[in-house]
Amino acid sequence: MAHAHDERTGEPTERSELPTDERLAFVDEYPSAARITRLCFGVSFGALLVGALLGIVQALHRTNVFRGVIESSDYYSVLTGHGVLLALFFTIFFLSGAFTWGTTRSLGRDLPNPRFSMAWFGLQLGGAVAVATAIFGGFVGEIPFEADVLYTFYAPLQAHPLFYAGLAAWLVGTWLAGADWIRSYLRWRSDNPGERVPLQTFMVLTTMLMWYVSTVGVAVEVLVFLLPLSLGLIDAVDPLLTRTLFWYFGHPVVYFWLMPAYFAWYTILPKLAGGRLFSDPLARVVFVLFLILSTPVGFHHQYADPGIAEGFKFVAMTNTMFLLLPSFLTAFTVVASMEYGARRRGGNGYFGWMKALPWANPAFAGMALAGLMFAAGGFSGIVNAGMNINSLVHNTLWVPGHFHLTVGTASALTMMAVSYWLYPQVTGKRLQLYGLAQVQPYVWFIGMALMSNAMHRAGLAGVPRRTAEPQYDQFTFEAALGSIPEMRLQIAVGGTLLTLGAVLFAAVMLATWFADRGRGRLRVDSHLPEPVSGPEDAPRVLDNFKLWTAVAVVLVAIAYGFPVFSMVADGPFDPAAPPVPVGVVDAAIGLLPG
Amino acid sequence: MHVHRFERVWLVAALGMIVLFVGTVTYGAVVAGYGMVDAEGGQVDTTDPAASEDFREPGVYEGSEPGHYDVYVETRRFAFVPGTADPIRVPANSTVTFHVASVDVLHGFEVAGTNINTMAIPGQKAVVTAEFDEPREYGLVCNEYCGEGHHDMAGTLEVVPEPEFDASTEVQ
Ligand code: HEM
Ligand SMILES: [Cu+2]
Ligand SMILES: [Cu+2]
Numbered sequence: 001m002a003h004a005h006d007e008r009t010g011e012p013t014e015r016s017e018l019p020t021d022e023r024l025a026f027v028d029e030y031p032s033a034a035r036i037t038r039l040c041f042g043v044s045f046g047a048l049l050v051g052a053l054l055g056i057v058q059a060l061h062r063t064n065v066f067r068g069v070i071e072s073s074d075y076y077s078v079l080t081g082h083g084v085l086l087a088l089f090f091t092i093f094f095l096s097g098a099f100t101w102g103t104t105r106s107l108g109r110d111l112p113n114p115r116f117s118m119a120w121f122g123l124q125l126g127g128a129v130a131v132a133t134a135i136f137g138g139f140v141g142e143i144p145f146e147a148d149v150l151y152t153f154y155a156p157l158q159a160h161p162l163f164y165a166g167l168a169a170w171l172v173g174t175w176l177a178g179a180d181w182i183r184s185y186l187r188w189r190s191d192n193p194g195e196r197v198p199l200q201t202f203m204v205l206t207t208m209l210m211w212y213v214s215t216v217g218v219a220v221e222v223l224v225f226l227l228p229l230s231l232g233l234i235d236a237v238d239p240l241l242t243r244t245l246f247w248y249f250g251h252p253v254v255y256f257w258l259m260p261a262y263f264a265w266y267t268i269l270p271k272l273a274g275g276r277l278f279s280d281p282l283a284r285v286v287f288v289l290f291l292i293l294s295t296p297v298g299f300h301h302q303y304a305d306p307g308i309a310e311g312f313k314f315v316a317m318t319n320t321m322f323l324l325l326p327s328f329l330t331a332f333t334v335v336a337s338m339e340y341g342a343r344r345r346g347g348n349g350y351f352g353w354m355k356a357l358p359w360a361n362p363a364f365a366g367m368a369l370a371g372l373m374f375a376a377g378g379f380s381g382i383v384n385a386g387m388n389i390n391s392l393v394h395n396t397l398w399v400p401g402h403f404h405l406t407v408g409t410a411s412a413l414t415m416m417a418v419s420y421w422l423y424p425q426v427t428g429k430r431l432q433l434y435g436l437a438q439v440q441p442y443v444w445f446i447g448m449a450l451m452s453n454a455m456h457r458a459g460l461a462g463v464p465r466r467t468a469e470p471q472y473d474q475f476t477f478e479a480a481l482g483s484i485p486e487m488r489l490q491i492a493v494g495g496t497l498l499t500l501g502a503v504l505f506a507a508v509m510l511a512t513w514f515a516d517r518g519r520g521r522l523r524v525d526s527h528l529p530e531p532v533s534g535p536e537d538a539p540r541v542l543d544n545f546k547l548w549t550a551v552a553v554v555l556v557a558i559a560y561g562f563p564v565f566s567m568v569a570d571g572p573f574d575p576a577a578p579p580v581p582v583g584v585v586d587a588a589i590g591l592l593p594g
Numbered sequence: 595m596h597v598h599r600f601e602r603v604w605l606v607a608a609l610g611m612i613v614l615f616v617g618t619v620t621y622g623a624v625v626a627g628y629g630m631v632d633a634e635g636g637q638v639d640t641t642d643p644a645a646s647e648d649f650r651e652p653g654v655y656e657g658s659e660p661g662h663y664d665v666y667v668e669t670r671r672f673a674f675v676p677g678t679a680d681p682i683r684v685p686a687n688s689t690v691t692f693h694v695a696s697v698d699v700l701h702g703f704e705v706a707g708t709n710i711n712t713m714a715i716p717g718q719k720a721v722v723t724a725e726f727d728e729p730r731e732y733g734l735v736c737n738e739y740c741g742e743g744h745h746d747m748a749g750t751l752e753v754v755p756e757p758e759f760d761a762s763t764e765v766q
Pocket of ligand 3: 737
């Protein structure tokens, strides 16, 4: 056979530099980093499973297919849980685990202090549990907790203080996690002066620097305004200012969802496809572009806000469009790496090479399908970013349609796919229920194709997002493409398939967790091949983190300095809006005119 | 730094596309004159916009020029005033400027299926202008979560034939 491969890993055997019996699992080399990664993954997968179960409740409820599970007024507790558990906790616990693995692996050294690592994990977990308690307390009348303010928690709607305190604790936990990786890097640096930063560590550090720059906004929002407001220490806030602080963080967090996926597409996917990364230097350029361009774009979530001059919106839009560049470059790398791998595996023809890819390997299939959907998500994102076209889709179902392709598939499906490859290495256990794992990415893909296309079209008809019952007495929506009942059906069926996909994933992970070690040889090995063009081709200035951070801060000052100054100039609490606690609703309904 | 030839072609093409996108939007804003919601409306009282100088009692007002109308709308949990209890009525072939302000939390003001779509943020007045040629009924939706009754917050906008529009009862 001309092209013998190891069927299990998808990597041609002759490429693997380690003989089979010498392949060590990550857990054997770095037990304490492996433990942190396992713990982070455990929380992440738990959040995914619960979030997905809330997802099907929503999908059925809002399409009027089945409304028996919750009252319509409880829909918003469900939606808050779904948004927070998936968009914040599933993604960022996964990131914390994956980055712990990537830093350790690429630096070739364990994290400096296992107790410190446990401390940041504990803080993240404690914060997340507090937030979840505040949200789910909303279902139980006797419990005073209430936090159905959605994951954007716009003031002056006001949640229980536990919600904000938990968010703050969790955030500090993520800061300390970053500090842990930076510390590990600095130690490595003093032992290896003059050496190029290993690629995975480079990605971790640029992503974390971006996180530090951008979370300042939400930290100020929560600690200076919302937590004191919920505790009754201050009487009012300026809703436009707090909303602006939220979106200052709210767009970069999108890249925090995406960076772990890019990290995997650059470093793991090429190997699984059967080849290796093309260009290490270009990967570095992409991450630097994200660091400097991600934060000054938040106003593109505020195109429809009064009180912000059109000029600032325009600056944000231009910046947003340029932020497409690193994603375009990544799309090139992903496709090129797959083609390179496929041709090495014996594929040929213009498109025929695709058949040679390891579509039965769930880790590969998940990442490749996720990348494919990301292209569609990128397209609808360009529509969102166009500041005048945006008003056609602003706050309609188009928007969840868009981000279920990006975070809900590009990120989420990649994270699941990475787990099929990485989880065995941090546990030393062979992946169980392999057949289920093999179909899972396809189930997700089909489910999302149905749900998101229908959401996009419903959005064009004006159907709003974030509503328990988008059916009104006064009027009906007019569909431009297809019919409203057909879209609702697709959302319900797609949502059901997606939840099935999440349950399959959770089953594989649980079965693997409970399996004994040594039940069969691992199907994966952790070796990552060197890129075609290595770091020696990358200009040294790329590794200058101080420079890029400074550039990022200057760009932020340009984009935000003046508008935030003008919001604060009339007093940081003015125009002063008094809080409206969630849950205190009956009085308000009584005031309904007519 | 070595960049593969195909990669360089791709890079240039991507940059070209980006410039094109920015150009289209700029064209829409500058040449076609599509107006965005911006800071022009100024600030209003957070819980009682009508107490502010440039926000009138909610209702439909005849504008400064013939064929122009100003509609002042308050959004409150969970109604548009006017809009929910009584529909907003304007005549066909008119230019209508909506002035929208919230009295409590964030709301949305969307005329379903059109690009009239703005946020109502306490303390800020949103101003959007649109032309209505044909008589037609439009749905109004609150598209920002505003509390447990959010899904009930809707209303109607009626564009009526000019002869049926009775300025004396509709307009204040
Ligand atoms: C398990 C499959 C999933 C289903 C069935 C599902 C379903 C839905 C539906 C129907 C909505 C719209 C609710 C509304 O606007 O009224 C929604 C919103 C949302 N979903 Fe999902 N989803 C799933 C997975 C995910 C994943 C994996 C993520 C992120 C990683 C995600 C993040 C979100 C977010 C952030 C929102 C918006 C919440 C808000 O507007 O406050 N979802 N989901
Ligand atoms: Cu509302
Ligand atoms: Cu609402």
